[in-house]
Amino acid sequence: MAMTVVAGSAVAAVSLHHGGEAAHARLPLAFGAHLAAYRRRNDPDPVAPCVTAITAPTLPPRGRLVRLPHLLTVRRNGRLFDAAVWEVMREEQARGWLGGKLPDTRAFEDRLPRLLRLRQLARAGQLPPSPETERLTSLLATRYMSIRMVYRHPELFNALVGMVETRQVDEERHDDGNNDGER
Structure with a gap:
């Protein structure tokens, strides 16, 4: 749904938030903005908008969407933590991003x-x-x-x-x- 709403717009990143603390949307939104900026500079056909979430999004059963758990290292209170931020994109975009079959x-x-x-x-x-x-x-x-x-x-x-x-x-x-x- 989010991809349909913002497709073709100037929106660079969208974070899916499933409720709870709004602070939980900060990391995926910041990472989505980072990915969008990187892709605009380096990819002739960037995935846009960059749709991210802190938890694995539920995808429609008959869609051509995939979810990717990007692996991040986050510094919090002076310590490093590893986390995943999920990105949703169309399957053909994921194949292009990977450079082959998933x-x-x-x-x-x-x-x-x-x-x-x-x-x-x-x-x-x-x-x-x-x-x-x-x-x-x-x-x-x-x-x-x-x-x-x-x-x-x-x-x-x-x-x-x-x-x-x-x-x-x-x-x-x-x-x-x-x-x-x-x-």
């Missing part, structure tokens, strides 16, 4: 908390040594870890997210073993 996006959406954790661990240099970690390190030498990078290398990121899941389970087991059975 992977199984639902698989990454379902594991988004682990993907954000992977981003945090990679930034802190805390991933275990592996061929996948070496490949990620090589990719990160020239770019930041974005959802575009994830979607362009789905096999690598499926393996890396699997490592994060295994590490989390191992840490939980280790924590359980150190508490002498008390909960």
